[in-house]
Each structure stands twice: as structure tokens, then as C-alpha cells.
Amino acid sequence: MRVLRGAGPPVAFAALVVAAWALLTAVTGIPESSLPTPGQVAAALWDDRAVLADNAWVTIGEILVGYAAAIAVGLSLAIVIHASRAVERAVYPWLVVSQMVPIVAIAPIFVIWTGFDLRPKVMVIALVAFFPLAVSTIDGLKAADPELLRLLRTLGAGRVTRFRIAQWPAALPSVFSGLKVAAALSVIGAVFAEWVGSGEGLGYLVLTYNNQVATADMFAVIVVLGAIGIALYGLVLLAERLVLPWYHDERRAL
Amino acid sequence: MTLEARGLGMTFAGGVTALDGLDLRVEPGEFVAVVGPSGCGKSTLLAMFAGLLTPTSGEILVDGAPATSLLGRAAYMPQRDCLMPWRTVLDNCAVGLELAGASRRQARERARAEVGRFGLEGFEDRRPAELSGGMRQRAALLRTFLAGRDLLLLDEPFAALDALTRRDLQDWLRDVAEADRRTIVLVTHDVTEAAYLADRIYVLTERPGRVALEETVEPPRPRGPEVLASPEFAALQRRLLVTLGFA
Ligand SMILES: Nc1ncnc2c1ncn2[C@@H]1O[C@H](COP(=O)(O)OP(=O)(O)OP(=O)(O)O)[C@@H](O)[C@H]1O
Ligand SMILES: [Mg+2]
Numbered sequence: 001m002r003v004l005r006g007a008g009p010p011v012a013f014a015a016l017v018v019a020a021w022a023l024l025t026a027v028t029g030i031p032e033s034s035l036p037t038p039g040q041v042a043a044a045l046w047d048d049r050a051v052l053a054d055n056a057w058v059t060i061g062e063i064l065v066g067y068a069a070a071i072a073v074g075l076s077l078a079i080v081i082h083a084s085r086a087v088e089r090a091v092y093p094w095l096v097v098s099q100m101v102p103i104v105a106i107a108p109i110f111v112i113w114t115g116f117d118l119r120p121k122v123m124v125i126a127l128v129a130f131f132p133l134a135v136s137t138i139d140g141l142k143a144a145d146p147e148l149l150r151l152l153r154t155l156g157a158g159r160v161t162r163f164r165i166a167q168w169p170a171a172l173p174s175v176f177s178g179l180k181v182a183a184a185l186s187v188i189g190a191v192f193a194e195w196v197g198s199g200e201g202l203g204y205l206v207l208t209y210n211n212q213v214a215t216a217d218m219f220a221v222i223v224v225l226g227a228i229g230i231a232l233y234g235l236v237l238l239a240e241r242l243v244l245p246w247y248h249d250e251r252r253a254l
Numbered sequence: 255m256t257l258e259a260r261g262l263g264m265t266f267a268g269g270v271t272a273l274d275g276l277d278l279r280v281e282p283g284e285f286v287a288v289v290g291p292s293g294c295g296k297s298t299l300l301a302m303f304a305g306l307l308t309p310t311s312g313e314i315l316v317d318g319a320p321a322t323s324l325l326g327r328a329a330y331m332p333q334r335d336c337l338m339p340w341r342t343v344l345d346n347c348a349v350g351l352e353l354a355g356a357s358r359r360q361a362r363e364r365a366r367a368e369v370g371r372f373g374l375e376g377f378e379d380r381r382p383a384e385l386s387g388g389m390r391q392r393a394a395l396l397r398t399f400l401a402g403r404d405l406l407l408l409d410e411p412f413a414a415l416d417a418l419t420r421r422d423l424q425d426w427l428r429d430v431a432e433a434d435r436r437t438i439v440l441v442t443h444d445v446t447e448a449a450y451l452a453d454r455i456y457v458l459t460e461r462p463g464r465v466a467l468e469e470t471v472e473p474p475r476p477r478g479p480e481v482l483a484s485p486e487f488a489a490l491q492r493r494l495l496v497t498l499g500f501a
Contacts, residue, residue, distance in 0.1 A: 148338065150301075150304075153325060154306065154326065154330040166338065169338065169341075172340075246383070
């Protein structure tokens with residue numbers, strides 16, 4: 001119920017944007033190849049539905065596997081970095097550097113290494129999405145109340161137990177912030193990866209339509225990509241509600 | 255266990271000397287109150303007894319021998335309640351039992367048996383954010399008691415409570431101390447509280463803290479409210495206050 005009520009404002013806002021867009025195309029008479037009307041995009045969505053669906057499944061698969069890889073890499077790096085000052089100093093700067101490497105440059109290398117299959121896509125997605133998750137998880141782990149940790153020490157809790165009982169639960173709100181950013185980046189990562197080396201998927205489809213100057217069809221693909229992104233984000237939000245009821249109860253009470 | 259501080263001193267890395275040359279002794283089963291001005295090192299002293307801080311000078315003896323590690327020997331109640339917002343009241347209170355190896359279910363059962371005495375019934379499954387300040391403090395006390403240690407280190411446990419709840423819990427702590435005969439070190443600002451509950455009282459000086467006065471309280475505990483009105487009690491309180499600088 002709350003979800004439905006929550007959907008109201010963004011849907012209303014989207015309607016407003018679509019109306020403004022329709023007005024703009026009607027008033028300016030801009031050609032379809034530059035900016036199609038909402039109606040033309042809707043028509044393209046319907047006409048292309050079979051192609052869109054086929055390629056959407058490919059991209060969704062890449063996103064899910066890549067996102068899972070990003071989570072595995074991001075969380076384990078965060079935990080290792082948190083556990084060891086030495087690792088933090090040795091590795092953390094390089095994580096930052098890894099984000100400076102232009103994906104456009106590195107993605108073709110992944111393709112050379114592994115070929116045109118799922119692997120380079122998973123690598124690209126993991127590379128763009130692990131970082132915000134790792135950073136916010138590390139910050140969250142650091143945020144645990146030091147006095148609580150001292151109390152747990154007097155109760156006989158070792159490092160691992162303190163992590164399990166206090167640091168990890170305290171970090172979870174930050175972990176979820178990272179998961180949300182990573183979800184959005186996973187979608188972008190998948191499109192990027194397909195541009196570089198793929199014969200299928202929504203990113204590939206965008207390129208193809210772009211070459212054909214089929215702008216309305218291109219917009220249709222973007223709409224589908226947006227829907228996938230929102231769905232993934234929504235799943236993370238839902239998981240957050242389930243895992244962190246205490247956090248949301250506290251915020252709501254404010 | 256007998257706990258003894260000999261010439262205890264603590265200078266922090268920043269250069270602040272919190273304690274200097276403090277001598278203090280706690281006999282088994284004894285209830286000792288430590289009173290002192292704010293910032294004189296009372297919390298620092300308890301942290302050292304809890305094994306969380308190593309003194310920079312002097313030593314702590316346990317049963318006459320220098321203590322190697324005090325960690326895990328005492329149940330420590332920090333000045334802030336330190337309740338975990340993601341755990342229910344019951345699970346917060348049971349954390350000590352859990353860490354001592356009890357199963358989650360056993361730990362909860364034992365905690366549940368005590369919530370009545372601590373005025374927490376009906377709130378077992380709530381989260382700390384839903385509790386009043388007094389209830390939070392009582393939950394923290396229950397957590398400390400359930401840790402199952404002979405030595406309790408309580409850092410101003412009642413300071414945050416309203417006057418009525420405080421009186422109530424003071425009587426309750428008196429009864430529990432009487433029944434269990436656990437050794438208790440209570441840090442407090444409240445001279446009346448110290449004199450009402452303790453066997454012996456140490457008054458500390460301004461920072462750096464050292465012992466300014468040691469008083470044995472008469473009559474022996476447990477004491478009832480009638481003692482509060484006696485002239486001896488008033489005289490004791492006056493001596494404590496004068497030592498603290500209130501003439
Ligand atoms: N970890 C620390 N690092 C540096 N200085 C500290 C540290 N802990 C305490 N101090 C300093 O040591 C002094 C004593 O602190 P402590 O908390 O023991 O006082 P207290 O007697 O408990 O005060 P209060 O009654 O206000 O709780 C203070 O001046 C404080 O600033
Ligand atoms: Mg203190």
C-alpha cells in the first residue's frame with residue numbers, strides 16, 4: 001500500500017514531463033529523427049516489442065550477474081580493508097585509481113581477454129559498480145559506536161564477534177546506500193559493455209538504431225532500460241525495508 | 255575478588271592527566287561508591303578496572319597479584335547506555351549471555367525472566383528508540399546484571415533518571431546487591447545516593463583525581479529510608495560535600 005502511495009508523485013512528475021515533451025514537439029515541429037513525439041515512441045515500443053523483449057532479457061541477465069559480482073567484490077574488499085590497516089593503505093588508493101581508468105579504454109581489453117560472451121560485460125559492470133558500494137561500506141563499518149565496541153570487549157567479544165554484533169549491523173544503512181548507487185551504475189555498465197563488444201542486448205540495440213537514425217526506436221530502448229533500472233532499484237529498496245525495519249522506524253519518528 | 259589500585263595514574267596521549275597516584279581497595283562482596291567532580295577521572299578509573307585502559311603509572315592488583323588482563327572479569331556499564339538500535343530490548347539485554355555462549359533462545363529466556371524486576375515488561379520486543387530515557391537506563395542495567403560477573407562497574411547508572419525512578423532503582427539496586435552479594439563499584443555525582451547505598455565511599459579530588467576522603471558508612475547496609483533522616487547520615491553527607499568543595 002505504501003509502495004503504491006509512494007508511486008504517485010514520480011508518476012505524476014513523469015506525466016508532466018511527457019506533456020511538456022509533447023507540447024515541445026508539437027509547437028516546434030522538430031523532425032522525428034531529432035526528437036520523436038511521445039506517441040511515436042509509444043508506437044515504437046509496441047512495434048519493437050518482440051525485439052525489445054529478446055534483447056532486454058540478455059541485458060537483464062548481464063546486469064544481474066554483473067551486479068552480483070560487484071556486490072561480492074565490493075563487500076569483500078570493504079571488509080578486508082576494514083579489517084587490516086595495512087591492506088587499507090596498500091589497496092585503497094588503487095581502488096580510487098581503478099575508477100579513473102576510462103571504461104571505454106578498458107572494456108575492449110576485457111573483450112580481447114575473454115571474447116564476446118557474458119564475461120567482459122560482468123567485468124565492466126563489476127568495475128563501475130563495486131566502488132561506491134565498497135566506499136560506503138567502509139565508511140559504515142567505521143561509524144560503529146566505539147563505546148559500544150568497548151562494552152562488547154568487556155563482555156568477551158573478539159574482533160569477529162564485535163564485527164558481527166555491532167559493526168556490520170551499524171554499517172547496513174550505508175551498505176544499502178552503496179547498493180542503490182551500484183544498482184544504477186550496473187545498468188549503465190551493461191550498456192557500455194554492449195557498445196564495446198556485443199551482438200545483442202539493449203545497448204547493442206541502441207547503437208544499431210542510432211546508426212539507422214531510428215530515433216523513436218532508440219527512445220523506446222531507453223524507456224526499457226529505464227524501467228529495468230527502476231525495477232532493480234525498487235528491489236534494493238524493498239530489501240532495505242525488510243532488513244532495516246529499525247532504521248526506517250527511527251527515521252519516520254523524526 | 256579483591257580489587258586494589260595502587261598509585262594508579264593515567265595520562266592520555268593528548269597530555270591530559272586524568273588520575274594521579276590513586277589508592278583504592280574493594281573487598282569481595284563490598285559495595286564501594288566513588289564520588290568526584292566532573293572530569294576528575296571517574297570514568298577513566300572504571301575503564302581501567304574493566305580492562306579497557308592500561309594505567310600509565312601504578313598498578314591494579316586482583317587478589318593481591320598484579321592483574322595481567324582484567325578484560326572480561328567485570329560487568330561494565332558505560333556512562334551512555336550503548337543500546338544497539340537494531341536489537342530489541344530483550345536482545346540488547348541478553349547480549350552478554352549470548353557472548354558467554356548461551357543459545358539465543360536460552361539467553362532470551364533468562365532475560366525475559368528478569369524484565370519484570372527491571373520495570374521493562376511489555377517492552378521486551380520494542381526497540382530502544384521507543385523507550386524513555388529511564389527505561390533505556392534500566393535496560394542497560396539489566397544487560398549489566400545478566401553478564402553474570404561477580405564484579406559490577408556502574409558508571410553513573412541513575413544520573414539520567416527522574417527523581418522518582420531513581421529512588422525506586424536505588425532501593426532495587428540495594429536489594430539486588432544484598433541478595434546477590436556481588437562486588438559493586440558505583441560511580442556517581444550524587445552524595446546521597448553514595449551514602450544510601452555503599453559500604454564505603456571514596457571522594458576524589460579535582461583532576462588529576464586522587465583520593466581526598468575515604469568514609470565507611472554507618473549503619474551497615476541494607477539501609478532504609480529512615481536512615482536518610484538520621485543526624486549521622488546528615489553529618490556524613492556534609493563531610494562528603496565539604497570535601498567536594500561545597501562548604
Ligand atoms: N580517551 C581519552 N583521551 C584523552 N583524554 C581523555 C580520554 N578520556 C578521558 N579523557 C580526559 O580525562 C579526564 C577525565 O575524564 P573522565 O571521563 O574519566 O571524567 P569523569 O570523572 O568520568 O567525568 P564525568 O563525571 O563528567 O563523567 C577528562 O579531562 C577527559 O577530557
Ligand atoms: Mg564519567
